[in-house]
Each structure stands twice: as C-alpha cells, then as structure tokens.
Amino acid sequence: MREQWTAESMPDQRGRVALVTGANAGLGYETAKALAERGACVVLAVRDVEKGEQAAARMTGDVTVQALDLASLDSVRTAAAALRSRLGRLDLLINNAGVMYTPKQITPDGFEMQFGTNHLGHFALTGLLLDLMLPVPGSRVVTVSSTGHRIRAAIHFDDLQWERSYGRAAAYGQSKLANLMFTYELQRRLAAHGTTAALAAHPGMSNTELARNTPAALRLPLTRLAPLITQTPAMGALPTLRAATDPAALGGQYYGPGGRNEVKGHPRLVTSSPESYEMAVQQRLWVASEELTGVKFPVPESKGSPLTSGSAATA
16 A cells, blocks of 8 residues: 655755745645744745734744735735845745635736636746746745636636626636646746746645635535535645655646545645646636736746846746
C-alpha cells in the first residue's frame, strides 16, 4: 500500500519564504501554519489585518502580516510594492484566498466579485511578484482551485463579468476553471526558464466558512451532512502543501484528496476537467486577464538566463 502523504511528510522549509493569501482562517490558515512549523518565513496576505495579526499570534515561527484585498487592483498593487520592498526573495506563492457563491457583486474595478477575486486578483498579484521568484531555484506558484471548476465548465468570453445574467454557482465554476487555466498556461511560459513551477490543488469538501453563501435551501441539509461529507481544514490544506513542498511534484500538476470522488482523503495527483486543458482557451484567457488587470508578466528566457531586459511586471 502506498504511503499516505501528511503534513509530517513535508521536508524542512527553513530558509524559504512563503506568501499565503487568505491566511487568517480556514485552508489558508492551516497552510500557513504548517509551513511556519516546518521553518518557513511566512507572510499572511489578508484583507483584515487585525484578524491576520490574531492568526499570526496563534502560529509558531516567523510569521508576519500584509494587507491585501484581492478584489481591488489598487490594493494588489500596493501590497505587491510593499512585499517587493521587504522581501529579497519569494520561494512559495500560495494563491489560496477566494469567495464562493456570493450574491451578484461588483469589485471596485468593475469585475464580477468571484471572477475578480478568485482569478484576476491572483493573476495580477502573481505577475507583480514573479520576478522575486524567478531567480530562486525550486520556487513554486500554487493556485487553489476546486471541483467546482466542473460546474458549467466554460470561460464565458462573451460575458466574463456576468452582466447579462448571473448564476452564483456557474460564476464560481468559471472562476475556479480560470484558476486552473492560469496555472497550466503559466507553467508553459515558465518551463523554459527552469527555476519556477506553477501547480494547482483543490481541498475537496472541507468544513470552512467559505460555504457561508450557499443558497438557503441547501444550507441546512449540508450542515447536517457535513460530518459525513467534509474533512477538516487541516486535511483540506494537504493538497496545497503537497503541491508546494513535495520534491517529486512537477510543474503543471494538480493535487486533490485521494478518496472517492476527491471529496476527502490524503492528497494525490488528480486530473481536472477536459475543458481546463484547452490550450487555445488558456491563451485567450491570459490575454483577456492582462487587458483587464493591466499586468504583464516578466518574460523568462532560457533555463539559467536572466530576465529579458525591461521585462519586469507592469501595472
């Protein structure tokens, strides 16, 4: 029987710098906590700094807090500038924060809230921080998706912001599909450089506050079934931790729970929907994301080469 991967399977993280978005609660908290316990210097990037400080106080190790509201591109740019000034390097960027099944809301930049927060905010943050990672061998960008990416699996280029009609589950599914497409296209762009890898993970069904916007008709049944169909946030964080730290993990891979239907269990390599692998759609989404955020990524040259002159991310 294959050995199960647990938090104790993580190698020593001393000397590594990790940034975890949405790290004051739930999956992000457990991810950051485990990395700090293994010796990483961890930055909690959170919307509510007071809650972030409270979370940091409950962790052991070198843990600091950075204000970040992924729904606001101004906040993303401000946070990225602050991080670039205080961090000399970045080994792990964990794009974990997200919103789920929200009523129709618009971000300050005019984006549908789920797409703007879950995908565009992380796209911009990654682009603005990537040149802190490219010189670091073994650095990784890990983006948290969901089995929800299979819900009406499509990127609706004719209505990305759901202006004509809105379905909260379908909009969530689009944002989580975008997370995977971003990961696969980013890995393709990074592969020639050879130092930084992009991977994805999903937590299965984890008992966190993320589901607080579940439609009322489903809330009570799900609450009653939760002990049977969900796992703890600490277990839900394991696929992310494996993608971030397992020496055998490779760029472009996707990790999730190993149990039936990937609902819960110890992490293993999994497969995303056929739609998520469509290269032309990945590339079209990338172009659209650059246009919407105003962020262009650094352009790596061949393995071992410096960044192309003048290629620093812009906003």
